[in-house]
Amino acid sequence: MKELQIIYKNISELNPYENNPRFNDEAVKYVANSIKEFGFKNPIILDNNNVIICGHTRYKAAKKLKMNTVPCIVCSDLTPEQIKAFRLADNKTAELADWDMDLLNQEFADILDFDMSLFGFMDNIPDVNLDLTNDDKYSTNIQIPQYEITGECPTLEALVDEDKCNSLLGKIEQANIPEEIKAFLRKAATRHYAFNYKNIAEYYAHAPAEIQELMEESALVIIDYNNAIRNGYVQLSEDLKSLVESEEENA
Structure with missing residues (x-):
């Protein structure tokens, strides 16, 4: 398995995925509060063109907090189809968990x-x-x-x-x-x-x-x-x- 490398990118370099099917505006303030309190601990995942695969809410939260740079992981090992599937799977699997x-x-x-x-x-x-x-x-x-x-x-x-x-x-x-x-x-x-x-x-x-x-x-x-x-x-x-x-x- 390829080791992950976290790199910091200027937030202006990042591009939201134009066909993102997830509504996340309601979550932005909560994610911003989390980042403000605990730091940016969960990197944004990008493709080779700096298009966001996972982390649109974190991206919006960072902009809300007027951050200049954010931690990122670039997925250079995935095909375009894998990227589409990963983008959906990352959001869907979070919905399947429940609370005790x-x-x-x-x-x-x-x-x-x-x-x-x-x-x-x-x-x-x-x-x-x-x-x-x-x-x-x-x-x-x-x-x-x-x-x-x-x-x-x-x-x-x-x-x-x-x-x-x-x-x-x-x-x-x-x-x-x-x-x-x-x-x-x-x-x-x-x-x-x-x-x-x-x-x-x-x-x-x-x-x-x-x-x-x-x-x-x-x-x-x-x-x-x-x-x-x-x-x-x-x-x-x-x-x-x-x-x-x-x-x-x-x-």
Whole structure:
């Protein structure tokens, strides 16, 4: 097998494939966020004429970030037909993979310093499984997570990581800026509280009814689908939201 060589090319040298059948505009911002956070770790694959085989989304993300050069791999060993097949296969095979939701949520529980919604995930919350057994594809039936005691009750400190927020607050206080700007930035800094939803679920299971109710209203757990929407826990697309509202009107 031929060894791969990564070379850096000026982004102006790259040519998108004019017949690219993949719609990728919605993914560009998430890929750009990933590149910005972690670096450009996945090279763009080109043919001998610098036409993109794989990596159109990365190319658009790099342009969005105003990058001058990007890492590339030139496939000089493939025939034109192989290139066409590879281009389609690379996109299609990614669609065939699925998530193990239990393992995914375990991974989320260990990621405290990153907002995973920046990369296309919903906020780091326990999984909400759509009930796909109903023949009505527009059904809003869901399986609500069952909050049962599985271990010791976590401490309050274990429910949220405040380190990033506190670090940012310290920088704000030291900044030589007007007080009204500081006040605004203090509020914005609270976005960096990293909630551990696995521990929150355990804490909720141990809590008395009054605390449970307040946690539900704070969108820390999901008990009722409609309440979850009102409390901001479930993020709906505009189309799904319209369908829900239509169902309520026709009920």
